[in-house]
Amino acid sequence: MPRPTRIIDPRAVPIALGYLPVAFAFGLAAVALHAPAWFPILLSVFVYAGASQFATLHLVATGAPVVASVLAVWLINLRMALESVSFFRRANWPQRPRALALWLTDETFVAASLGPAPRPWEFLRLAWLPYTVWIAGTVLGSLLGGILPSLLRNAFGISIDALFVALLVSALRQDPSAVWSALAGAGVALLAQPVGGWALLLGMVAGALAHLLLGARTSKEARP
Amino acid sequence: MSGARLLLLVAGASAGTALLRYLPALFATRPAHPKLERLLQGVPAAALGALLVQSVPTALPAGHLLTVAAALSVAAVLSLRPGGVLLPVAAAVAIAAAGLFLHLP
Numbered sequence: 001m002p003r004p005t006r007i008i009d010p011r012a013v014p015i016a017l018g019y020l021p022v023a024f025a026f027g028l029a030a031v032a033l034h035a036p037a038w039f040p041i042l043l044s045v046f047v048y049a050g051a052s053q054f055a056t057l058h059l060v061a062t063g064a065p066v067v068a069s070v071l072a073v074w075l076i077n078l079r080m081a082l083e084s085v086s087f088f089r090r091a092n093w094p095q096r097p098r099a100l101a102l103w104l105t106d107e108t109f110v111a112a113s114l115g116p117a118p119r120p121w122e123f124l125r126l127a128w129l130p131y132t133v134w135i136a137g138t139v140l141g142s143l144l145g146g147i148l149p150s151l152l153r154n155a156f157g158i159s160i161d162a163l164f165v166a167l168l169v170s171a172l173r174q175d176p177s178a179v180w181s182a183l184a185g186a187g188v189a190l191l192a193q194p195v196g197g198w199a200l201l202l203g204m205v206a207g208a209l210a211h212l213l214l215g216a217r218t219s220k221e222a223r224p
Numbered sequence: 225m226s227g228a229r230l231l232l233l234v235a236g237a238s239a240g241t242a243l244l245r246y247l248p249a250l251f252a253t254r255p256a257h258p259k260l261e262r263l264l265q266g267v268p269a270a271a272l273g274a275l276l277v278q279s280v281p282t283a284l285p286a287g288h289l290l291t292v293a294a295a296l297s298v299a300a301v302l303s304l305r306p307g308g309v310l311l312p313v314a315a316a317v318a319i320a321a322a323g324l325f326l327h328l329p
Contacts, residue, residue: 010309010310035230042231043237046238049241052241066225066233073236074240074241074244079271084244084245084246084252086267086268088252089252104245106275110268114268152321156317158296159317162299162317164272164279165300165303166303168272169303170303181267182273184270184273185270185273185274188274189277200274207267208263211263212263
C-alpha cells in the first residue's frame with residue numbers, strides 16, 4: 001500500500017491549536033516564578049505532559065524536595081502506562097517504532113485509538129505537529145510573554161474539546177457500546193476532581209471496567 | 225531552587241515519564257486474557273469521556289457557558305456528517321471567538 005502523501009494528519013491541527021495557548025501559559029507561568037527560561041523548555045521537550053508540568057511548577061514554587069516532586073510527576077503520569085498498553089496492543093508494531101510511545105499524550109492517544117489501528121508513519125503524521133507546537137509555545141511563552149491576545153488564547157482553548165466531541169460522535173457511530181466507557185469515564189473523573197491528577201486515571205479505569213461489564217452485555221444483546 | 229536541583233528534577237521527571245510510556249509499549253505484544261483485552265479496548269472511550277469533563281469547564285473563561293455549549297453542540301452536529309474533524313473544530317473555535325468578542329454569556 002502506498003504511504004500517505006500528506007505529512008500532517010488533519011486531527012493533529014486542532015490538537016496543536018489547543019496545545020499552543022496551554023504551552024504559552026506554561027512558559028509564562030514558569031518565568032513568573034523566576035525559573036530560568038531553560039527549565040520550562042526542557043520540561044516540555046523531555047516530559048511532554050501538560051498536567052504534570054504545571055504540577056512541577058507548583059511544587060517548585062512551594063519549595064517541595066526534588067524527590068517528592070519527581071514522585072508526584074510519576075504518579076500524575078501513571079495513566080500513560082495504561083494508554084501505552086492499550087494503544088500498542090492494538091497497534092502491534094515492530095519493536096523499533098515503539099519508541100514513538102514517547103509522543104503518546106492523552107490527546108494523541110485518543111485520536112489514534114479510535115478507528116483502525118494506525119501504522120507507525122500514520123501515528124508520526126498525527127504526533128509530530130502537537131509536539132513541535134508544544135515546545136514552540138513554551139519557548140514563546142517563556143521568552144516573549146503575553147503577546148498572543150487573550151481572546152485568541154481562549155478561543156483556541158476550545159479546539160481540543162471540539163475535537164474530543166467530534167471523536168466521541170464518530171466512536172459512538174462505530175461502536176454504540178462505547179457509550180458506557182465514555183459515561184463511566186466522565187462520571188468518575190467528575191466525582192474524582194478533588195483528588196486532582198488522579199481523576200483522569202480513575203476515570204479511565206472505571207470506563208474500562210464499564211466496557212468489560214456493560215459493553216460485553218450490550219454486544220450480546222445486539223446479536224440476532 | 226538552584227539550577228542543579230532544577231536540572232535533577234527535569235532528569236528524574238523525564239526519565240520516569242519516558243519509562244511509563246515506553247516499557248508498556250515494549251511488553252504489550254504478549255498475549256493477554258480475553259477479559260483483559262476487552263478491558264483495554266474500553267480505555268480510549270473512557271479517556272475521551274474523562275478528558276471532556278476535565279477540560280470543558282476550563283475551555284473558556286467563567287461566564288461563557290452558553291458560548292461553550294453552542295460551540296460544542298455545533299461541533300457535535302457537524303461531526304455527524306462524514307469527513308474530517310477540521311470543519312467541526314474550526315466552527316467551534318469561530319463560535320467561541322465570536323462569543324468572547326461579543327461578550328456573550
